[in-house]
Amino acid sequence: xxHKKRVLFFAEPATLAHVVRPIVLASSLDRAHYEVSVATGxxxxxxxxxxxxxxxxxxxxxxxxxxxxxxxxxxxFPFAVLERYVADDLRVIGEVRPDVxxxxxxxxxxxxxxxAGIPYLAISNAYWSPFAQARFEVPVxxxxxxxxxxxxxxxxxxxxxxxxxxxxxxxxxxCRKHGRPSLGFDLLRIxxxxxxxxxxxxxxxxxxxxxxxxxxxxxxGPITWSPPGSVPASLNEAGDSRALVYISLGSSxxxxxxxxxxxxxxxxxxxxxxxxxxxxxxxxxxxxxxVQGMLPGNEMAAMAQLVxxxxxxxxxxxxxxxxxxxxxxxxxxxxxxxxxxxxRSGAGLAIRADQVTSDRVGEMVQGLVHExxxxxxxxxVRGWFGxxxxxxRFPRAISGI
Numbered sequence: 001x002x003h004k005k006r007v008l009f010f011a012e013p014a015t016l017a018h019v020v021r022p023i024v025l026a027s028s029l030d031r032a033h034y035e036v037s038v039a040t041g042x043x044x045x046x047x048x049x050x051x052x053x054x055x056x057x058x059x060x061x062x063x064x065x066x067x068x069x070x071x072x073x074x075x076x077f078p079f080a081v082l083e084r085y086v087a088d089d090l091r092v093i094g095e096v097r098p099d100v101x102x103x104x105x106x107x108x109x110x111x112x113x114x115x116a117g118i119p120y121l122a123i124s125n126a127y128w129s130p131f132a133q134a135r136f137e138v139p140v141x142x143x144x145x146x147x148x149x150x151x152x153x154x155x156x157x158x159x160x161x162x163x164x165x166x167x168x169x170x171x172x173x174x175c176r177k178h179g180r181p182s183l184g185f186d187l188l189r190i191x192x193x194x195x196x197x198x199x200x201x202x203x204x205x206x207x208x209x210x211x212x213x214x215x216x217x218x219x220x221g222p223i224t225w226s227p228p229g230s231v232p233a234s235l236n237e238a239g240d241s242r243a244l245v246y247i248s249l250g251s252s253x254x255x256x257x258x259x260x261x262x263x264x265x266x267x268x269x270x271x272x273x274x275x276x277x278x279x280x281x282x283x284x285x286x287x288x289x290x291v292q293g294m295l296p297g298n299e300m301a302a303m304a305q306l307v308x309x310x311x312x313x314x315x316x317x318x319x320x321x322x323x324x325x326x327x328x329x330x331x332x333x334x335x336x337x338x339x340x341x342x343x344r345s346g347a348g349l350a351i352r353a354d355q356v357t358s359d360r361v362g363e364m365v366q367g368l369v370h371e372x373x374x375x376x377x378x379x380x381v382r383g384w385f386g387x388x389x390x391x392x393r394f395p396r397a398i399s400g401i
Contacts, residue, residue, distance in 0.1 A: 004032075004033055004034055004035045005033065005034050005035070005099045005100065005398075006034070006035045006036075006037070006096060006097065006098040006099050006100075007026070007029060007034050007035070007036050007037075007098060007099065007100050007101075007102060007398060008037050008039065008056075008092070008093065008096045008098035008100070008101050008102070009022040009025070009026050009036070009037065009038045009039065009101075009102045009103070009104070010022075010039050010040075010058065010089070010092075010101065010102070010103040010104065010106035010109060011023075011038055011039065011040040011044075011048070011104050011106075012040075012041075012060060012103075012104060012105040012106045012107075013040055013041040013042075013043040013044050013045075013060055013062060013063055014063060014066040014076070014105055015063060015066070015067075015250070015312075016044055016047075016250065016314075017250070017312060017313070017314045018104045018105040019040055019043075019044040019047060019048065019104075020044075020047060020223075020225035020314070021104050021123055021200065021223040021225070021314075022038055022040075022102065022104050022123070023038065023047060023048060023051045023053065023225065024223050024224070024225050024390065024391070025102065025123070025223065025390065025394045026038055026051075026053055027051055027053070028390070028391040028392075028394055028395055029394075029395055029398065030395070034398075036053060036054065037053070037054045037055075037056050037096050037098070038053050038054065038055055038056065039055075039056040039057070039058040039092045040055065040056075040058055040060070041057075041058055041059070041060030041062055042060075042062070043060075043062050043063045044063075047227075050228075056092050056095070056096065058088060058089075058092060059084060059085070059088040061076075061077070061081060070139075070332050071141075073139070073141055073163075075166065075167045075169070075170055076167075077107055077108075077170060077171075078170050079169075079170040079173045079174060081170075082107070082108050082111075082170050082171065082174045083174065083177075085106070085107075085108035085112070086108045086111055086112045086115075086174065086178070089106070089108055089109060089112035089113070090112050090115065090116060093112065093113075093116045093118065094116075098118060099118070099119075100118065100119050100120075100121065100398060100401050101113045101116075101118050101119065101120045101121070102120075102121045102122075102123065102398075103120065103121070103122050103123065103194070104122075104123040105123075105191075107171060107190060107191070107193075108174070109122070109194075110122075110171070110175070110180075110183065110190070110193045110194070111174055111175060111178050111180050113195075114180060115178060115180075119195050119196075119401045120194050120195045120196075121194055121195065121196050121197075121198055121397065121398070121401065122192065122193060122194025122196070122197045122198065123197075123198050123200060123223075124191060124192045124194075124197050124198070124199060124200070125199060125200055125201055125206070125313055125334070125337075125338065126199040126201040126203070126206035126207075126208055126219065127201070127206050127337040127338060127340070127341060128188055128191040128192045128334075128337070129188065129192050129197075129199070129208045129211075129217065130186060130188045130189050130192070130211075131208040131209045131210070131211050131217075132188075132206060132207070132208045132209075133207070133208075133209075134188075134337050134340065135337075135340045136156075136157070136160055136333070136336075136337070137153060137156075137333075137336045137340070138152050138153040138155075138156035138157075139331065139332050139333045139336060140330075140331040140332070140352060140353045140354045144352075144354050145354050149352065149354065149355065164185065164186060164187040164188075165185035167187050168183070168184070168185040168186065168187050168190055169185070171183055171190050172184070172185065192217075195401075196215065196216065196217070196218060196397065196401065197216065197217050197218070198218055198219075198220045198394065198397060199217060199218065199219045199220065200220065200221070200222055200223045200313060200317075200390065201219060201221070201222065201313070202219055202221055202222070202384045202385060202387075202388045203219050204381075204384040205341055205342075205345055205381060205384060206341045218393075218397060219388060219393075220388070220390045220393040220394050220397060221385060221388035221389050221390045221393060222313070222317035222320075222321060222385055222388075222390065223314075223317075223390045224297075224298065224314065224317050224318045224321055225297075225314070226296050226297045226298035226299070226318070227294040227295075227296060227297070228296070229294065229295065229296045230296065231295070231296060231299050231300065231303065232273075232290045232292060232295075234289065234290060235271070235273060235289070235290060235303065240271065242269060242270055242271045243269075243270045243271065243305040243306065243369045244270065244271045244273060244303055244304045244305055244306075245265045245270045245271065245272055245273070245304060245305065245306045245307075245308060245365065245369070246273050246275070246295070246297075246300040246301060246303070246304040246306070246307050246308070247261060247262065247265070247272065247273065247274045247275070247307075247308045247309075248274070248275040248276070248295070248297060248300075248307075248308075248309055248315060249276070249308075249309060249310045249329070250309060250310045250312060250314065250315055254310075254329075254331060254353055255276065257329060257353060257356050258274065258276070260356055260357065260358045260361065261308060261329070261356070261358075261361055262274065262288050263358050264358040264359070264360075264361035264362040264365060265308070265361070265362075265365055266288075267358065267362050268362050268365040268366050268369070270305075270306075270365065270369065271289045272288045272289050272290070273288075273289060273290040273291075273292075273295065273300060273304070274288055274290065274291040274292070275292060275293070275294060275295035275297065275300065276291065276292075276293055297315075297318050298318060298321075298322070301318050301319045301321070301322040301324050302322040302324070304319075304322075304324055305324070305325075305369050305375075306324065306325055306326070306327060306365065306368050306369050307319035307324050307325070307326045307327070308326070308327045308328075308329065308365075309326060309327075309328060309329070310328065310329055310330065310331070310335055310353075311328030311329055311330030311331075311335035311336070311338060311339040311342075311350060312328075312330075312334060312335045312338060313334075313338045315328075316328060316338060316339070316342050316348065317385070319348075319378070320342075320347055320348075320378055320381040320382060320385065321382060321385050322382065323375070323378050323379040323381075323382035324375075324378055325347055325348050325368045325369075325374035325375055325377075325378045326342060326347065326348035326368075326378070327348060327349055327350070327351070327361075327364055327365065327368055328342060328343075328348060328349070328350040328351075329350070329351055329352070329353050329356060330350055330352060330353065331352070331353035331354070336352075345377055345380075345381055346373065346374065346377035347374060347377040347378040347380070347381050348368070348374065348378070349364050349367070349368060349374075351364060
């Protein structure tokens with residue numbers, strides 16, 4: 001009788017997305033054939049436990065430190081942090097003794113999994129691939145507010161290779177210390193490094209050129225997650241013909257923008273439903289029909305005529321999977337990259353977090369709700385997603401390893 005294969009997931013709790021994506025993929029594996037463990041930090045551990053998965057404690061810098069580093073524009077994982085990550089990776093690997101390792105934004109696995117001699121599958125987005133035709137825009141920063149986006153973006157374009165090299169240096173040092181080949185000074189390669197890299201995208205939305213390495217990269221489709229719960233009864237009341245707009249800025253969105261966004265949506269004549277991870281009341285937001293922590297996003301996106309999110313792939317994919325147009329409010333580089341491809345598809349619009357005003361958001365909401373082309377394009381993307389389902393492709397990728 002064959003033994004079950006052990007699959008160990010590393011979920012770096014930089015944001016909620018990097019924890020719930022492993023939850024979704026781990027839950028897609030047949031327990032008759034696989035033993036599954038998820039190693040993560042304290043920030044979002046409760047979601048792993050709620051999914052009924054075995055949890056392993058993992059040392060992590062945590063969401064607050066991650067977001068502070070991103071906001072300041074400094075390397076998120078310095079060399080000393082990566083060194084400690086490798087040590088803790090190897091501790092967990094030694095305890096579980098997995099057959100396969102799957103990592104989501106646990107960059108240290110590029111070294112630790114190889115030191116342990118265990119196949120490593122990395123979860124990433126196709127827009128981080130060195131083979132994607134991505135457009136790099138300066139992230140929201142104190143400098144963009146002080147000097148303006150146009151000037152700062154032109155400077156960023158000139159300095160980007162040096163900036164990426166600075167952020168890549170800790171991984172270069174880590175590889176060299178442990179006798180591994182350097183990944184170079186290209187942040188794109190570091191963010192998409194694995195024995196096999198699984199793209200949580202579809203090629204029609206985020207295309208990449210041929211890498212020349214058969215089987216090295218694989219599209220598995222969007223990985224969407226929705227917390228348990230029901231849609232508030234007030235949203236199902238008959239007789240209200242106003243369009244419903246669902247707003248969720250996620251764990252990395254700027255909650256200070258919510259009031260501007262809510263007021264703009266209300267002024268556009270729409271109903272407003274807000275899902276938030278932080279304690280906020282309708283008194284804080286003003287004209288809102290529903291405000292609730294952790295609304296069931298999949299159902300809300302299907303009900304809504306428009307989804308407003310932080311522009312990251314989890315929020316936009318959730319909307320587009322329902323065929324609903326999206327307004328992204330990106331701030332960091334990941335969100336800006338994702339929204340470049342979403343807007344290019346015609347299924348949504350974007351406004352930078354440092355350029356949000358009630359008037360500008362209101363104009364975009366009017367267009368997205370009333371212009372049929374946005375919904376038509378969102379429905380087309382929904383069709384692409386339907387032919388590339390992560391819950392089906394991920395188990396095949398694991399069995400292939």
